[in-house]
Amino acid sequence: MKRFVLSALVVAQLVGALALERPAAAAGIHHGRLANSSRPNWSDLVESARRQDLFVVNPWWVRKKAKIKATRPTDQVIAYFNAAGCKPDTTPLDDGSGRRGQSAMPCSEANGTSAGSCTPARPGSSPAASGRGGTVRR
Amino acid sequence: MNVGNPRYQRAWTADALHNWRFGFDGIFMDDVNMKCNCRTTPVEYPTDAAYQRAVTRFLANTSSRLVANGVARNRIFGNVGYWLSNVTKACRWNRYISMSEEHWTQFGSFAQQRHQITCAQQNGRWFYGRTEGSASHQRRLRYGQGMALLFTRGRAVIGAQDPTNDVWIAAYSQANRLGDPTGAAFRRANGTWRRNFRHGYVVVKPASKRAAITLDAGTRSPLVALPPTWTGCSSPVLSCRAGDA
Numbered sequence: 001m002k003r004f005v006l007s008a009l010v011v012a013q014l015v016g017a018l019a020l021e022r023p024a025a026a027a028g029i030h031h032g033r034l035a036n037s038s039r040p041n042w043s044d045l046v047e048s049a050r051r052q053d054l055f056v057v058n059p060w061w062v063r064k065k066a067k068i069k070a071t072r073p074t075d076q077v078i079a080y081f082n083a084a085g086c087k088p089d090t091t092p093l094d095d096g097s098g099r100r101g102q103s104a105m106p107c108s109e110a111n112g113t114s115a116g117s118c119t120p121a122r123p124g125s126s127p128a129a130s131g132r133g134g135t136v137r138r
Numbered sequence: 139m140n141v142g143n144p145r146y147q148r149a150w151t152a153d154a155l156h157n158w159r160f161g162f163d164g165i166f167m168d169d170v171n172m173k174c175n176c177r178t179t180p181v182e183y184p185t186d187a188a189y190q191r192a193v194t195r196f197l198a199n200t201s202s203r204l205v206a207n208g209v210a211r212n213r214i215f216g217n218v219g220y221w222l223s224n225v226t227k228a229c230r231w232n233r234y235i236s237m238s239e240e241h242w243t244q245f246g247s248f249a250q251q252r253h254q255i256t257c258a259q260q261n262g263r264w265f266y267g268r269t270e271g272s273a274s275h276q277r278r279l280r281y282g283q284g285m286a287l288l289f290t291r292g293r294a295v296i297g298a299q300d301p302t303n304d305v306w307i308a309a310y311s312q313a314n315r316l317g318d319p320t321g322a323a324f325r326r327a328n329g330t331w332r333r334n335f336r337h338g339y340v341v342v343k344p345a346s347k348r349a350a351i352t353l354d355a356g357t358r359s360p361l362v363a364l365p366p367t368w369t370g371c372s373s374p375v376l377s378c379r380a381g382d383a
Binding site: 028029030031032033034035036037039040041044047048051052053054056059062065066076077078079080081082083084085086093099101102103105106109110113 | 139141143145146148149150153154156157158160161162163164165166167168169170171175196200213215216266268283286287290292294295296297298299300301302303304305306310311313314316317318319335
């Protein structure tokens with residue numbers, strides 16, 4: 001049974017990894033939506049799922065993810081997670097399970113692993129992680 | 139945070155995996171930057187080159203652990219900040235991750251933008267370009283779409299940089315109707331670039347940041363000039379010299 005479950009997981013990963021390589025538009029274009037503000041407009045989630053190929057969302061939106069997948073199984077839903085910032089708290093998943101997600105490492109944990117670093121300086125306008133913010137010309 | 143710290147990298151990977159295991163297809167790393175997004179120069183990284191080396195170690199170590207735990211490598215997206223400061227150097231991170239640009243076609247030269255989208259699609263990785271704008275910024279978004287159409291190898295994703303709303307413009311629907319390209323993009327004598335597709339073609343005029351998609355049925359989007367845009371700057375802190383901050 002355990003072997004079967006592991007095999008199923010491996011197959012699921014392969015399917016997920018290949019999902020964007022669609023034969024219908026093998027070399028064409030794809031569209032994506034970043035939705036990681038504190039309150040994204042989900043009113044058109046089904047329509048959004050139909051026309052977008054890739055979503056980047058905060059990781060506590062697992063019900064939203066499921067709805068996207070149910071609408072269009074080939075859509076790829078990616079969890080946002082900041083590489084260089086921290087966040088003071090975690091957020092309950094929207095599935096009512098009681099589990100919690102986070103869009104960056106908790107600051108308490110980050111400070112313990114990053115000797116010599118200062119606390120992030122200012123509340124970010126970036127919605128997901130404190131300490132990051134604003135629009136930067138790059 | 140000190141991205142070059144091995145303890146931070148291990149803890150970061152564990153936290154990222156915790157969230158990925160809620161059933162997501164991949165992980166989007168924000169703030170994979172060519173320069174420290176810091177208020178002051180960090181003690182650990184007195185130069186951009188030093189910070190870039192730390193980010194490279196971060197990407198190598200975290201991505202290998204993510205992949206070892208089942209995350210598809212081409213579904214690890216790094217949002218690369220200050221990419222245009224050294225396009226070629228940043229492109230080396232394609233070895234570890236798919237790459238994302240949140241100011242797609244808004245800054246830099248045509249050659250730099252072409253390099254971005256081309257290098258990001260090497261090694262089976264993906265390019266995800268987002269252009270700032272709402273549905274009222276059709277011209278700007280259409281240019282980002284047009285540039286992506288020129289150089290997509292089938293692993294280019296584009297869209298608007300709007301964290302709240304779903305932004306969809308007519309050009310996106312037109313692009314979906316083009317089908318696969320029938321050849322590579324080519325430069326024409328008048329300075330425009332064109333690429334043919336099974337059901338139409340795209341023409342891009344880099345000098346004025348215009349783009350137009352023409353479908354076989356005759357549907358055509360207008361060529362419109364894009365005004366220059368500029369944005370501000372921010373600077374969170376990594377680690378400070380004594381007396382700084």
